[in-house]
Amino acid sequence: MRRRFLAAALVPTLALTGCGLKPASAFIPHIEPAGIRPIPDLKDATIRVTSKEFTEQIILGKIAVLALTAAGANAEDHTNVQGSVTARKSITSGDNDLAWEYTGTGWITYLGEENPIADPQKQFEAVRDLDLKRNHIAWLAPPAPLNNTxxxxxxxxxxxxxxxxxxxxxxxxxxxxxxxxxxxxxxxxxxxxxxxxxxxxxxxxxxxxxxxxxxxxxxxxxxxxxxxxxxxxxxxxxxxxxxxxxxxxLSDSKHFFPNYNPAITVRESVLRAHPELTALFAKISPKLTTTVMRSLNSKVDVNGDDPVFVARDWMRDQGLIK
CATH class of the missing domain: 3.40.190.120 (Osmoprotection protein (prox); domain 2)
Structure with a gap:
């Protein structure tokens, strides 16, 4: 995604963590299933999760890791990769399996399309269909309603x-x-x-x-x-x-700015082996609104909290894990 959070010169009153500056570890805290139940076909399956290096992506990556863990998978945490291109290549090359990606980034940066689509659902469907056809990367529905634009x-x-x-x-x-x-x-x-x-x-x-x-x-x-x-x-x-x-x-009534709605992207071969991933993340994506994500980002960038605990606490609040 075309975020420039790493260039941040932070407000003096804010914690010096910065957007994307707080290091993310691969530590996975202990959790128990709740709304997300163990899925027999995911038991012991190894799913490698990656993300880009800025705060929002790290939080989303941790959410994916915790969701997969609660469902019984062996989730390998490869989050906090520098740069969109590097994270994307790790998926297309097969070094990683799954990541949250933004529709605008997929359409414009990865697929080279110049004209974004104003309707969020149509934009999602367009990038989903073309990325699967060209690159064998599946986009799981529904995309999150949050729009990081x-x-x-x-x-x-x-x-x-x-x-x-x-x-x-x-x-x-x-x-x-x-x-x-x-x-x-x-x-x-x-x-x-x-x-x-x-x-x-x-x-x-x-x-x-x-x-x-x-x-x-x-x-x-x-x-x-x-x-x-x-x-x-x-x-x-x-x-x-x-x-x-x-x-x-200020709202954008003319819809000038492109839509950047995140959705889970996964290698087609992995989704074929584990089609249950679609239903798993469909429990999560609709809950991620712009307001929710802004609050989660603030907990890291303003309060200095660790992304994995921010992700865990939010998932607990939503009844997804305990």
Whole structure:
């Protein structure tokens, strides 16, 4: 996934764990089955789970490891791999078996498609069908409802002052105060700043003067926005710092930003051997909303908790394990 969490320069009041900076170990705490029951056909089956290195991916990876363990499988924890390409290659090469992946990443980065699909379900079905055909990678339904995509955020005071709730409301802010804090990649991407402005009837260089756009690392954006250095700040919708800094995320009524809904991806041969994996993860995916994931990420990045215990405690709260 095209996350840049590792570039984060964190807010001084937050724990110095950072998005993706807290190391993840392969330790698996003791758990007992609850809502997830042992599956006879998974008993003693070895399933190798991987993830990328940022916080959300590590938490999701730990959830998969714990789910497989509760179901009776021998889950090998290979989470916390650096980079999307490396994690993906470990699946396609057969070095790992299973990982959570994002529909937008699969469609754009791995399959090379340029035009994202606005409808989340249709986007999932398109990436599922094409990835299976080309690469023998199966995407398990349903995808999680959480959407870890780009967004613009403002402070609560700014939101109330101008009556902001959607990106279409950017026009309500006088041009002189229509300032943006963004990272360099968002500034240059087709699905980044200029495309967003155009989609909502604004233009970089005129209705948004070039001097109103400040480029900085993605981690600094959160602090700069919270501190009033810009009116609008580029964020990721599931980042835990949104809640910690009391930022308000503007909705994207025109669906400009691509959908990044995670789903379990698994090698086709593994799924054929263990078709019960679909039902297992169907118990989990629907529970993972944007709000839930933002809270889980915050427990790691703001509170400094360990990802595996965050995953375990959430699964206990959901009655999946005990």
């Amino acid at each position: 780009y967004a613009m955020a403002v402070t609560t005071a700014t939101q109330k002052k101008y009556g902001l709730s959607d990106l279409s409301d950017m026009r309500k802010v006088p041009a002189g105060q229509r300032t943006f804090c963004v990272d360099p990649e968002f500034f240059t991407r087709n699905d980044g700043l200029r495309g967003m402005l155009k989609a909502y009837g604004l233009s970089y260089g005129s209705s948004v003067p070039a001097t109103n756009v400040r480029q900085m690392s993605s981690g600094v954006v959160y602090n700069a926005t919270s501190g009033g250095k810009c009116t609008f700040g580029e964020v990721f919708t599931t980042d835990g710092r949104i809640e910690a800094l009391h930022l308000h995320v």
